[in-house]
Amino acid sequence: MASRFSYFQLHRRLYTTTTDQWSIKQVRNSNFHGCLGDLKNHISDSDFIALSLQRTGSSSFPWHRPQPFDTLDTAYCKAKYAAEKFQILQFSLCPFSVRDSKLIAHPYNFHLFPRDELNIGMPSYSFSCQVSHLTSIAREGFDFGAWVYDGISYLSRAQESIAKAQMGCQTLTPNTDAVKSSSEPSVFDTIFVQRVKSRVKNWKDAYDSSSKTNDALLSTLKKLIVGIEQYGSRPSIVIDVYSERQALLALELLKEFSDDVVPVVISAKSGGTQAIRAILTSSKEDKILLEKELQNLEDEENKKFRGFREVIEMISASQKPIVSYSSLHDFTFIHSKFLAPLPTSIDEFASSLHLVFPRVLEVKHLMSKIGGLSKPMSIAAALSYLKKHYYAPTYLDIPIEAPGNDHKPQGHNAIRLCHLFAKVCSLLKIDLSGVQSNNNECLASMLEKCSNVSSSFSPYHHEPKDEDVKIWARDVRKASCRHLVFLWGFREGMTAPLLKASLEGSHEVFCEEFYVRFVDKKCAIIVFSQPGLSETFLDAINSDCIVGSLREMVSEGLRATGYETYKRMCRFDLWEADLAESLERAIFEADPETAQLDINYSNDTVISLDDL
Template sequence: MVALIPRRLFCTKISRNCHQHQLQWSVKQVTKSNFNDSLHDFHSHLSSSDFVAVSFQNTGSFSAAWHRVSSFDCPETAYLKARRAADRFQLLQFAVCPFTISGSKVTAHPYNFHLFPRDELNIGMPSYSFSCQTSYLTAMAQQGFDFNACIYDGISYLSRAQELVAKVRMGNPIAIHHVVKPTSTPPSVADTIFVERVKSRVKHWKKACADSSSRKTDGERLMEKYTSFDAVIGNGQFLGFFFLSDNILKFVYWLQMLGEFSDDLVALKIPTKGGGTQAVRVVLTSSKEDKSLFERELQNVEEEQNKKIRGFREVIDLISASQKPVVSHNSLNDFSVIHSKFIGPLPLNMDEFLCSLRLVFPHVFDVNHLMKEIGPLENVTNIPAAISYLKNRFFAPIDMEISHGALLNEGKIHGQTVLRICHLFAKLCSVLRITPGAIQSSDDNITSRLGGYAHSFKSCSVSSQESVDGRIRIWTKSPRKVGCKHLVFLWGFRDSLSAGMLKSLLQGSHDVFSEEFDVCLVDKSCAIVVFLQPNLSQAFLDIMSSEGISGSLRELVSEGLRAAGYETYKRACGLGYWEADLASALDKASATPDCFSQSGSETNPSEVYWCNDLMINLATCEV
């Protein structure tokens, strides 16, 4: 199709010199055209490596300021925010890098896959539409991202869940390989009659086929059979039998009976749109050899089809199957995206998500979390900063060896981040005196040395891109741990009020504010008040809803000031009230009857590290 259309005269070529990296490693760029070849190389690189680092480029991460994961989020709300972002935005490139660390040397094999959710099978999948944040696209453009390459030639994919749906929807026949043993209960009279009837019918049909096909050459018959299933139908060489989905027993007899003719008959299952088996198609082959040939043919067709369906997900499946530890920079964010795009829809709550994820990726390392081990880092927000932080404090030279060194030319700049993650991870291992070689040799070692670090999710997403938009600045003072129940959300105050102004307004308004408290703005419409004395938050909430409210607080309330506890905030996230400003979301949530927060949240009071990044530990999730 493309060949017919003359190329537009002025398609923009992306100039590669627009962005100078301090480190220019060569990364293998993979698009639709070289995917199959690269997949093979990747597989061998993967099996010879100890770790896999991943990083990717999204079209956005939050639609409104309060939608981004912040320090006041507890694990549950952080997950809900990550979940929302993962569902809305789209992956455009996915960098994967199998690597091995031996001493101070890192051997890395970086690949950068360009993705586009093209509807290859014309079934409305993998995604009908997706959101883009212009600031993200602009930032990508500044890094020299080639959108044409991505959209014209990106690799498509289907998640595992989508694959199941797609197979059903396409309704391709599936060969039945093993015959199920019939149940032990003796067959009823009706069943026996049924089996006998089918038997005679099949015999009859076989005979008729043999008669008619004797007039044709073998070659002709083969052609008819293999080129298309429809041709087989047209030739009368198949026997279709429809049965109701609830009549499993008949199906079993049917198969059992076919076993008697197993020399030259092949049974195919024809799925319906609804998902169940609607019919069995039986194909007559001329001999035993012919049968095995036909079966192999069927298998090839199926494999080919599966490959086409899976697309890029093949890479994810390979990583998963290899059971290698996966290293990422912002794992909550990354793995919620990976789950949503390549595994299946994200579960409603965090625990289910972690369990589901653990089945696919048993070992996950978050370099951000590892960084925490080194020190309570004040300001290491992104990978380059972390690397230079380590460089200034520790002597841990890392020698990077990249497998595609020979391919170095311009235009290979994408996917550098994944190499920096490898680099950082190796440095961290060296500083923390972890010998990654040992991970491979003994499983005990993992638990003893890295066990504490594995499966930890850093829920605070701070990447270099996000820090550009620093509208929320919380606390520059020392971090402290604050229970969620000490936080009160305030909204309905005047526009363009700063946190300081709000604080001074509150200070004189009521006794509860005589003790130490803190105020910060979440967005323009809503602020958080942190009470550092116990019980004051509840007292404040009680006052806000009581009749006897007086003084300047009364004034504020009559102007529209409203307050709610952390539960309301959790409810707003849980019910998906992703309004543009937090105030309207909280308004909606407080109007909704409280059916969402059950005993679970009370028995397990969550804490947030106020002004500290928080960890979500996968180990607490019981499978």
């Protein structure tokens, strides 16, 4: 028995590693562009990409955090509110692969700061910070000075389009294959196309004839008459357009001259397209050379605008599965900062995100399939639990490759997440090493075993109308949203047992089993065990016919509402400090007149002017 124990301990020591001893590539603005090449290679060579975000805050008040009783819709509203209010401080990224029991990882930690480098008011004028978050990273030795002065800035896709339009930038290599007329051409379209076609033909003919003549003056006059300009050393012509439709028609027309003409779109400062520049090349080789030059110019232009978003585009282009611990929080921030403003609904968000990141694997979902890991816990706590209760050998291989790597605790969560993912998959008998062969069937099988890992972000996800939710984080029991009632306006100093005792016997609905849970100090949830009781209670509390102790509680200010009001409150972004205040606002804004009348709960609390 002793020898077996020693053998087990030896294997545990060999195959588990403390993540804090490994170095992380710390990336700031000063070394950002220099590390992109290595990162691209690491992403290409890896099978998965783990990511973890450090934010300037997560919630202003406790009830703003997603709660067990939140539906997918209300949880999204809360995540959306946080993503729009706070910023990403550090973006930890770790491309990794698993070979048998060996985890090969390449961790990076990017320091981000939304600096307005182009003087266009983007990406952000201001953002919020939460004291507890800043205090936590300060204890880890975070350099706030370097963050402000050497943090990497960025623009989202939507902001980049706006910025390029404001600065009148050119779209150097338009995708003319995607240009199609949306409807039948009108008479004006036909006239415009014929005029442009005639002008382009005359331009080409004039250039050909002028290049053959020996008379320099005559050649110059021909170029002036036709309107030939120079783009570098090559002749070009500018076609003015007055609508996006004319721009599409001009690009479609230039396909007829695609053997030696390259089109370039010139953006208007007010937005849209100002003109189309056509550039004439001398040969097939010259055209290839020009297109390469334009692509290089576009890449340099994109780097200037995108900043850190280059990394996001790199991840998206790789189409590698992304491993996240809390995908809703992570990807609402990513969508808000790097793609576009967040949509109002979870379904729109899921569809938009799926186009950019089609494979998102949430480790929390996998953990729920293992006994003891279904309760909420941090990544570090989950790793510690697995180490104590399960034998899942995983050896970390993190090469120290370049200067700039250090042993500070910043950015270690991405490595821990890789480690946790590999261990959980090992326990669930999911073979990650098969992904390396690019075997689509193997990958599909693995993702099938991880069913519902990314169901929250599936564009085909449809939430049931009567969704069941949990009430307590550490209790697996669920209740229908229709059985929940929010209660506030009770006496100060109340606790859940005291409030439950006060309600028992106050009305017939409380003769059946019910539960009470406090959300914050001023608001509680009542969970009825039988259908229809919540509606009966809400009708009673808003009626003049109530009697007994419930009437007394109502006269003292007791208020109640159903789950639909809570949904509406989240959807309308009514985020007050107290949940009770937000619910009051939601009731008032839904029906101001009724809400104003409902303040007087019974005739005893109404002051008659005749009595004065």
